Amino acid sequence: DAEITQSPRHKITETGRQVTLACHQTWNHNNMFWYRQDLGHGLRLIHYSYGVHDTNKGEVSDGYSVSRSNTEDLPLTLESAASSQTSVYFCASSRGTDSGNTIYFGEGSWLTVV
Amino acid sequence: KNEVEQSPQNLTAQEGEFITINCSYSVGISALHWLQQHPGGGIVSLFMLSSGKKKHGRLIATINIQEKHSSLHITASHPRDSAVYICAARRGSQGNLIFGKGTKLSVKP
Numbered sequence: 001d002a003e004i005t006q007s008p009r010h011k012i013t014e015t016g017r018q019v020t021l022a023c024h025q026t027w028n029h030n031n032m033f034w035y036r037q038d039l040g041h042g043l044r045l046i047h048y049s050y051g052v053h054d055t056n057k058g059e060v061s062d063g064y065s066v067s068r069s070n071t072e073d074l075p076l077t078l079e080s081a082a083s084s085q086t087s088v089y090f091c092a093s094s095r096g097t098d099s100g101n102t103i104y105f106g107e108g109s110w111l112t113v114v
Numbered sequence: 115k116n117e118v119e120q121s122p123q124n125l126t127a128q129e130g131e132f133i134t135i136n137c138s139y140s141v142g143i144s145a146l147h148w149l150q151q152h153p154g155g156g157i158v159s160l161f162m163l164s165s166g167k168k169k170h171g172r173l174i175a176t177i178n179i180q181e182k183h184s185s186l187h188i189t190a191s192h193p194r195d196s197a198v199y200i201c202a203a204r205r206g207s208q209g210n211l212i213f214g215k216g217t218k219l220s221v222k223p
Contacts (some may be wrong), residue, residue, distance in 0.1 A: 033210070042118070042200065042213035058210070090157060103147065103211070105157040 002027040006091050006106035013113055019078040021109045023091030029104075031094045032074040034058075034066060036087040037108075043090065049074055081113045117141050118203050120214035127221050133188040135217045137201035146184050147211065148175050149200040157200070160186070191221045 004025040013019050023032065030051045035043040035058075045058030047066040055066050063085060065077045078085055091106040118139045127133050137146070148161040161168050161175040163184070168175050172191075177184040188195055198218050202211040 040215070042116075042215045043202075043211075044213075045210055048210060088155065092157075102159050102162055104159065105149075108155040108157075110155075 004091060004093055004104050004106045006089075006109045008109060009107065010110045011112070013081050013111070015081060015083060015113055017081050019081050019111065021076045021078075021089055021091075021111070023074045023076065023106060024072055025091075025093045025104070026072065027093055027095070027104065028071060029093040029095050030071070031096065031101075032068070033092040033094075033103075034064070034074065034076045035090045035092065036060065036085075037090060038087050046076065046089075047074075078111075081111075083113050085111065086113045087111060116215070117205075117212050118201060118214040120199075120201055120217050122217060123215070124218045125220070127191050127219070129192055129221055129223050131191050131221075133191050133195075133219065133221075135186045135199050135201075135219070137184045137186070137203075137214055139182050139184075139201075139203045139212075141203065141205050141212065143182075143203040143205060144209070145204045146177055147202040147204070148184075148186050149202060151198040151200060151216070153197070160199075188219075193221045193223050196220050 007022045033048045034046040037043050044060045046064050049055050049068040089109045094101045094103040121136045145164045151157045172189045174187040198216040200216045202213045
């Protein structure tokens, strides 16, 4: 079965370190997204990609970067982790930009920055 | 004001009760999604609709485009329905999703 997986599922890191969260999907979807989820907020879009070599900033992109070198993967990098980036991170994918496409989420990555 | 508002924020029900969760949005949309997030954290898409009504098992989702309002109904609720329910609106034909803050549902046996 096709799926979308995230790793690591849980990570504790120190302020200032670079951290990369991996996202891998086997749906062959063009669209991939990274969200963060915090108490008191809905899911907020960090970065997204509509295809290989395409990346775009979302509403909370400061301090994060992504790259899309193939269809399956969209790794999220925190260049210099800050305590404000302690959050749960979700990767998601969908087939295309058509409004009729279902979106699929990974299981989430819990990141704590100390 | 958030572009997507859900109500109530929290909801406690007894097993067997009929449950309604509401979602209002202030932007033009091409589709609205209802998602379910269980305590373990995973998020699953329940419905995606752009008009009318959809039904899956005990779950029913409706949308009124003119009133910019959608509802998620659960009939004969069960403790396993306990989860956070999130609505998300797709702005325009190719816009990204805008999420509500979620409704936390707890169904007591």
